[in-house]
Amino acid sequence: MISLILPVHNExxxxxxxxxxxxxxxxxxxxxxxxxxxxxxxxxxxxxxRKYARMKNVVLLSEKARAGKGKAIKSGVxxxxxxxxxxxxxxxxxxxxxxxxxxxxxxEGNVFVIGNRYGRMSKSERGLWRLSESMLYNAxxxxxxxxxxxxxQCGIKFWSSGFxxxxxxEVQDDSWFFDSELIIRAERKGIMPYQMPxxxxxxxxxxxxxxxxxxxxxxxxxxxxxx
Numbered sequence: 496m497i498s499l500i501l502p503v504h505n506e507x508x509x510x511x512x513x514x515x516x517x518x519x520x521x522x523x524x525x526x527x528x529x530x531x532x533x534x535x536x537x538x539x540x541x542x543x544x545r546k547y548a549r550m551k552n553v554v555l556l557s558e559k560a561r562a563g564k565g566k567a568i569k570s571g572v573x574x575x576x577x578x579x580x581x582x583x584x585x586x587x588x589x590x591x592x593x594x595x596x597x598x599x600x601x602x603e604g605n606v607f608v609i610g611n612r613y614g615r616m617s618k619s620e621r622g623l624w625r626l627s628e629s630m631l632y633n634a635x636x637x638x639x640x641x642x643x644x645x646x647x648q649c650g651i652k653f654w655s656s657g658f659x660x661x662x663x664x665e666v667q668d669d670s671w672f673f674d675s676e677l678i679i680r681a682e683r684k685g686i687m688p689y690q691m692p693x694x695x696x697x698x699x700x701x702x703x704x705x706x707x708x709x710x711x712x713x714x715x716x717x718x719x720x721x722x
Contacts, residue, residue: 496526496527496528496576496577496578496579497521497524497525497526497527497528497577497578497579497580497581497594497598498527498528498530498571498575498576498577498579498580498581498656499517499521499527499528499529499530499581499582499583499594500530500532500567500568500571500572500575500580500581500582501514501517501529501530501531501532501582501583501585502532502534502564502567502568502571502582502584502585503531503532503533503534503536503540503544503567503585504533504534504535504536504540504561504564504567505536505537505538505540506536506538506540506585506586507536507538507539507540507543509585509586509587509698510540510543510544510547510585511543513585513586513587514547514585516587516591517529517583517585517587517591517594518547518550518553520591520592520594520595521552521591521594524594524595524598526577527552527577528552528553528554528575528576528577529552529553529554530554530555530556530571530574530575531544531547531548531553531554531555531556532556532567532568532570532571532582533555533556533557533558533567534558534561534562534563534564534566534567535558535559535560535561535562541557544557554574556570556571556574558570562669563668563669563670563671563673564670564671564673565666565668565669565670565671565672565673565674566669566670568582568673569663569664569666569669569673572659572660572663573660573663575656577656578655578656579598579601579602579653579654579655579656580653580654580655580656580659580660581594581597581598581608581651581652581653581654582650582651582652583650583651584650584651584698586650586698587698588650588695588696588697588698589610589649589650589651589693589694589695590693590694593610593651593691593693594651594653596691597610597651597652597653597691598653600653600689600691601653601654601655605688605689606654606655606657606658606686607652607653607654607655607658607659607678607681607686607687607688607689608652608653608654608688608689608691609644609646609649609651609652609653609678609688609689609690609691610646610649610650610651610652610691610693610695611644611645611646611649611690611691611692611693612629612646612649612693612695613630613633613645613646614645614646614690614692615692616692617692617693617694617695618693618694618695619694619695620695620696620697621695621697622697625697628705628708629646629648632647632648632708632711632712632715633645633646633647633648635712635715636675636679636715639715639716639719640679640682640719642678642679642682643682643687644678644682644688644690645690646690647674647675647678648671648674648675648711649674649693649695651691651693652674652677658686662677662680662681662684663677665680666680668714668718670710670714671707671710671711671714672710672711672714672715672718675711675714675715676714676718679718
């Protein structure tokens with residue numbers, strides 16, 4: 496079984512437009528479950544998610560108040576029943592076709608697969624300011640942690656169940672730094688994520704802002720100082 500987690504917070508518009516696309520893509524992949532990890536939304540996302548949860552193979556997890564994207568993913572991983580587990584951002588900046596690609600890479604023996612927007616075979620359509628922040632942030636992680644990963648925050652990641660369920664509780668950050676911390680911890684254990692080239696087109700309603708970028712920089716420095 497494949498378990499796909501959809502972390503969502505105030506994503507009514509993206510949910511309405513993109514959930515049917517995701518469900519259709521997953522329906523063509525054999526045994527699957529979609530876990531909607533709703534994170535304290537107040538814009539109608541919860542009500543829409545409850546509607547989708549009546550569909551076959553869809554599970555809803557809901558927080559009463561916002562706990563953070565990392566916490567939503569952790570809850571999804573804990574509930575997941577699949578032998579392959581992953582998540583994709585609901586704005587579909589990365590096409591759902593990459594779910595199938597990532598799943599295949601896990602089946603080939605890669606316990607950790609991540610999207611890479613900046614590889615030689617990748618394509619990324621982003622605003623100059625957002626791109627600059629991202630490149631600077633990734634360069635910081637290379638400098639601080641000697642990371643070999645080029646794109647720590649891409650919104651599609653997949654794992655073997657055995658790997659992620661073992662390491663997930665070691666990750667301390669429940670917010671935006673979750674992805675980066677997980678990668679760094681994996682690298683420290685000698686596990687190099689497979690970096691999957693993707694085409695990325697920034698969503699119209701991306702929730703990533705300059706305040707998120709500042710959080711990431713601060714969180715990276717805190718994690719480095721913590722040893």
